[in-house]
Amino acid sequence: MRLKNVQYTTFSGWIDPPTDIAPALQGKHECDVAVIGGGMGGMATALRLAERGKDVALLDAEFCGYGASSRNAGQIAGAPGGDLRMLRVLSPKRLPPMVRFAENAANFVEDLMKTYKIDCDYEDNGMVWAAVSPIQMLRVRTLAAILRQAGGHGTVGTNKELGIPGGFMGGMRETRGGMLNPGKLSRGVREALLDSSARVFEQSRVIDIQHENGKVVITTAEGELRANKVVLSTNGHSGEWDITPKNLSTPAWIIEVETEPIAPERLAALGWTSRSGVTTQHQIMENYRLTVRNTIVFGVRRLESGANYPLQPRSPDPGMVRELAEAFAARFPSLSDVGIARSWGGWIAFSASWTTIAGCVGNDVFYSIACNGHGLAQAPYLGSLIADSIVDGKRSADLESVWDEKSTYPPSMVLNPFGLRAVWLVDRLCDKFNGSRRRARAAVS
Numbered sequence: 001m002r003l004k005n006v007q008y009t010t011f012s013g014w015i016d017p018p019t020d021i022a023p024a025l026q027g028k029h030e031c032d033v034a035v036i037g038g039g040m041g042g043m044a045t046a047l048r049l050a051e052r053g054k055d056v057a058l059l060d061a062e063f064c065g066y067g068a069s070s071r072n073a074g075q076i077a078g079a080p081g082g083d084l085r086m087l088r089v090l091s092p093k094r095l096p097p098m099v100r101f102a103e104n105a106a107n108f109v110e111d112l113m114k115t116y117k118i119d120c121d122y123e124d125n126g127m128v129w130a131a132v133s134p135i136q137m138l139r140v141r142t143l144a145a146i147l148r149q150a151g152g153h154g155t156v157g158t159n160k161e162l163g164i165p166g167g168f169m170g171g172m173r174e175t176r177g178g179m180l181n182p183g184k185l186s187r188g189v190r191e192a193l194l195d196s197s198a199r200v201f202e203q204s205r206v207i208d209i210q211h212e213n214g215k216v217v218i219t220t221a222e223g224e225l226r227a228n229k230v231v232l233s234t235n236g237h238s239g240e241w242d243i244t245p246k247n248l249s250t251p252a253w254i255i256e257v258e259t260e261p262i263a264p265e266r267l268a269a270l271g272w273t274s275r276s277g278v279t280t281q282h283q284i285m286e287n288y289r290l291t292v293r294n295t296i297v298f299g300v301r302r303l304e305s306g307a308n309y310p311l312q313p314r315s316p317d318p319g320m321v322r323e324l325a326e327a328f329a330a331r332f333p334s335l336s337d338v339g340i341a342r343s344w345g346g347w348i349a350f351s352a353s354w355t356t357i358a359g360c361v362g363n364d365v366f367y368s369i370a371c372n373g374h375g376l377a378q379a380p381y382l383g384s385l386i387a388d389s390i391v392d393g394k395r396s397a398d399l400e401s402v403w404d405e406k407s408t409y410p411p412s413m414v415l416n417p418f419g420l421r422a423v424w425l426v427d428r429l430c431d432k433f434n435g436s437r438r439r440a441r442a443a444v445s
């Protein structure tokens with residue numbers, strides 16, 4: 001692959017920043033519910049609260065949609081993330097509710113697009129858990145069986161049966177969800193939010209959150225907001241404040257890469273007839289998907305941790321882009337002459353259990369971690385469930401299934417530089433055993 005003209009960006013390759021950024025919070029304000037963070041999670045929370053008649057204000061450090069919500073691979077997952085084999089051993093009772101939660105999250109985002117008429121190039125073609133080796137195929141079959149036992153759905157097949165390229169042996173297609181342009185989705189939800197009764201303050205980084213005389217006081221550089229309740233929705237950034245439960249999540253940096261446009265006849269020759277996005281079965285997955293601009297977006301393969309708060313804007317490391325290009329050349333040998341046009345990355349939050357979590361500190365500071373790589377649908381769904389619980393004073397069955405009363409979390413054993421390097425090495429050893437890496441190296445210039 002050609003890497004000579006890669007454009008590195010600190011925002012996203014899917015969309016440009018908005019030109020109508022809302023004014024910052026200035027002076028003293030009050031509201032009933034404050035939402036901090038304007039990603040898909042925070043925006044869906046504030047939108048739902050506004051729809052249900054609450055006096056709600058949302059603060060974002062930059063602008064709504066600045067974070068992972070506009071930067072991700074755009075895969076709406078219809079099944080839970082994390083290792084289902086581990087979950088079956090450690091907490092089998094949690095599996096069926098988690099499967100139901102994931103399917104309902106995909107349905108929720110589809111409804112959101114319809115309700116607000118958001119055109120974001122959505123294709124409801126399900127995501128494929130793809131195998132690149134016989135061992136990975138065995139893993140897919142095991143996971144598919146666990147998913148089905150827990151009430152989920154998925155179709156196992158060969159690459160031809162699933163309509164995915166020959167660089168993947170086969171896999172399992174999720175029956176819910178699909179792929180979209182996440183930049184356009186976030187922009188559409190932001191527009192709906194700006195049209196709602198919610199007050200939106202952009203360019204308003206929250207630097208402190210304190211309890212004071214029965215209220216929660218939120219401080220920014222130029223203003224103060226006093227609220228009865230607060231919802232923390234800043235994803236990987238939520239460890240910035242002392243009020244967040246310790247070890248709630250660990251931030252990790254991941255990147256995506258986009259090829260130059262590829263001639264339609266070359267794309268057609270791949271046999272990617274389903275157009276379904278694929279994620280490999282490595283410990284740290286690789287993801288590949290087509291776009292409406294005849295490009296392929298692909299990424300992840302490595303998680304980078306070790307950042308101090310506050311997390312800083314960042315652009316991808318060229319060495320990582322090269323590594324992803326090598327992987328691409330191995331999976332798509334017929335496209336190994338294609339150039340890479342751009343690369344970007346984002347911060348995401350991982351919980352130590354790699355499962356979705358929600359809870360409340362005291363009775364007024366709500367938090368959630370819905371990422372673990374599946375937050376595009378789960379973060380907004382969870383946000384809407386938290387909003388409903390604030391209005392109704394009770395939790396729905398789906399919110400209950402991820403609710404944590406204790407708010408105490410162990411540190412992650414894996415999400416540290418040493419653990420992540422070890423996991424990456426295991427993946428590379430498996431690739432080496434599979435024999436594709438040397439060929440791919442030669443194909444990158």
Ligand SMILES: Cc1cc2nc3c(=O)[nH]c(=O)nc-3n(C[C@H](O)[C@H](O)[C@H](O)COP(=O)(O)OP(=O)(O)OC[C@H]3O[C@@H](n4cnc5c(N)ncnc54)[C@H](O)[C@@H]3O)c2cc1C
Pocket residue numbers: 036037038039040041042043059060061062063064065066067068069070071072073074075076077204205206207233234235236237240254255256299344345346347348370371372373374375376377378379
């Ligand atoms: C490269 C990449 C690929 C991914 N691929 C997928 C995928 O294909 N499918 C999937 O389901 N998920 C994917 N994810 C994960 C998904 O994007 C996230 O889980 C989801 O967008 C999280 O939404 P959020 O609202 O919680 O957080 P974010 O979208 O990150 O929003 C957080 C917001 O908080 C604001 N903020 C931060 N600090 C402060 C502060 N101090 N004060 C005020 N505001 C603050 C930020 O400006 C930001 O707007 C991917 C993520 C990345 C980075």
